[in-house]
Amino acid sequence: MSGDVxxxxxxxxxxxxxxxxxxxxEAQADPIIDIHQxxxxxxxxxxxxxxxxxxxxxxxxxxxxxxxxxxxxxxxxGVANGLQxxxxxxxxxxxFAAAHDSSFRYAANEVPDISDATRExxxxxxxxAVLIAELKFGVDCDSPAMQRIYDLARAHGxxxxxxxxxxxxxxxxxxxxxxxxxxxxxxxLGHAQTWWAHIDGxxxxxxxxxxxxxxxxxxxxxxxYLRDYPNMYGDLSAGxxxxxxxxxxxxxxxxxxxHQDKLLFGSDCSDxxxxxxxxxxxxxxxxxxRLAASRSIERKLLHxxxxxxxxL
Numbered sequence: 001m002s003g004d005v006x007x008x009x010x011x012x013x014x015x016x017x018x019x020x021x022x023x024x025x026e027a028q029a030d031p032i033i034d035i036h037q038x039x040x041x042x043x044x045x046x047x048x049x050x051x052x053x054x055x056x057x058x059x060x061x062x063x064x065x066x067x068x069x070x071x072x073x074x075x076x077x078g079v080a081n082g083l084q085x086x087x088x089x090x091x092x093x094x095x096f097a098a099a100h101d102s103s104f105r106y107a108a109n110e111v112p113d114i115s116d117a118t119r120e121x122x123x124x125x126x127x128x129a130v131l132i133a134e135l136k137f138g139v140d141c142d143s144p145a146m147q148r149i150y151d152l153a154r155a156h157g158x159x160x161x162x163x164x165x166x167x168x169x170x171x172x173x174x175x176x177x178x179x180x181x182x183x184x185x186x187x188x189l190g191h192a193q194t195w196w197a198h199i200d201g202x203x204x205x206x207x208x209x210x211x212x213x214x215x216x217x218x219x220x221x222x223x224x225y226l227r228d229y230p231n232m233y234g235d236l237s238a239g240x241x242x243x244x245x246x247x248x249x250x251x252x253x254x255x256x257x258x259h260q261d262k263l264l265f266g267s268d269c270s271d272x273x274x275x276x277x278x279x280x281x282x283x284x285x286x287x288x289x290r291l292a293a294s295r296s297i298e299r300k301l302l303h304x305x306x307x308x309x310x311x312l
Contacts, residue, residue, distance in 0.1 A: 030299065033306035034058040034281065036134070036161075036191070036237040036266025038087035039065075039096055046096065048272045053103070055274025056267060056281050060312060061104050063093040064134040064161070067111040068120075074113050074137045074145075080169070083136050085270065090124045097128075105312065107133040107161070113145040118152050125156045130310045133161035134191065141172045142179055150183045159187040159309060161235060164194040166205040173198065173205075174221065180229040187309060189264070190222065191235035196244035198222040199255065211243045216251040226259045233309060234259065236288070236301070237266030242280050245287045252291050260297045264306045 034053065039046065053061050066089050069081040082088075093106040108124035109132065110117040121132055132153050139146055141162070153160045163169045173194050180188065193210035197203050201219030203212060225232045235241065245252050256263065265288065267281025275282045285302065292298040306312065 029057070030303065031059040032057050032265065032285065032302045033060045033062070033310075033312065034267050035062045035189075035264050035306050035310070036235055036268040037061050037063055038083065038085060038268075038270075039063055039092055040082075040086050040088045041270040043086055044270055044272060050100075052269075052272055052274040052279075056279065057285065058267070058281075059103060060306075062130065062133075062266075062306075062310070063097060063104060063106040065090045065093040065107060065109045067109050067117075067137070068114070070111055070114065072111070072113070074111055074139050076138050076168075080137055083134060083163075090120070090129075094124060094127060094129075105130050105310075107131045109133060109135070112137055112139050112143070112149055117145065118148050121149065122152060122156070125152070125158060129158070130312070131159045131161060131189075133159075133189070134163050135160065136163035136165075136169045136192075138169060139171065141170045141176050147179075150179065150186050153186045154183060159189055159233070161189040161191055162195075163192040164190060165192050166194045166207055166210065177225065177229070180225065180232055184229075184231055187231045187233060189233045189235045190225070191237060191241075191266075191268075193240045195222055195234070196240040199244055199251075211240065213243075213247050216248040216255075223255070226262050232262070233305075234263045235266045236263055236284060237268035237281070239280055241266070241268075242284050242287065245284065245291065249291060253293060256288070256291060256297060256301065257293045260300050261305060263301050264309065265302045 066083045066087040071078040075081055090108055097104040097106040106129055108121045108129035110120040132149060164173050197210060197212050198221040199216055200212060201217040226234060269280040271278045273279045288301050289298055
């Protein structure tokens with residue numbers, strides 16, 4: 001009987017130990033905030049998006065809607081409709097986030113020079129949108145239409161995320177410092193090809209070199225915007241962000257440390273995998289974990305900075 005009790009005690013203890021390991025493992029699954037995803041991205045289904053985000057490890061996802069579909073110069077006569085990616089608009093993002101409120105939030109967006117653009121954006125800010133994004137239109141960054149949106153962001157205390165692409169979206173990157181100074185109470189997120197190419201001090205705007213390779217030379221305009229303006233942040237998403245992280249890893253290690261409070265993870269990938277070589281988001285997560293100088297910096301980039309900036 002003594003042996004039987006000992007055996008039962010051992011088995012019970014082993015089971016508790018295994019349970020403890022399982023619970024501990026679950027507790028150690030670090031939360032990740034993905035600040036840049038889209039509904040219907042290149043036709044991807046809602047179910048595929050849900051599976052993708054789970055596989056990637058995103059615990060909170062921000063959906064960035066498109067503005068309405070119109071043919072006018074600011075949408076390049078419709079080329080930019082759906083954010084040039086078939087992305088759905090404000091109402092669908094609002095509905096989807098409401099149906100998955102434990103893991104999805106949403107932004108508000110509209111074509112800036114439509115007459116009621118700010119009214120449409122404000123409607124969704126009042127319903128809970130956490131930022132204005134993604135502004136991806138063929139307009140001057142300092143145009144009256146854009147400044148009306150910055151005024152709205154200031155009034156509601158939300159950030160603005162801008163897609164910078166030379167001669168295509170948000171013209172005037174070289175003079176954006178004037179906006180950063182004028183709207184010092186508005187937080188801005190930089191994203192896309194021109195934003196990330198300009199980490200290099202010798203880079204010249206060139207549509208043939210939107211994804212430059214090789215060593216990064218100091219003094220880049222993006223680096224200076226992040227350094228000199230407390231209200232400027234960087235969105236690490238998409239192929240442009242991943243290219244910037246991987247083209248010069250010695251530079252990246254120092255860059256991530258220097259701007260550890262200003263950079264936020266986003267995926268902006270349209271695949272259905274959620275992991276492996278086809279998924280830019282999972283590659284970006286792996287790159288951040290590999291190149292961040294400390295566990296603290298990694299957590300800031302993958303979670304803490306977004307939580308603070310978006311007040312999640």
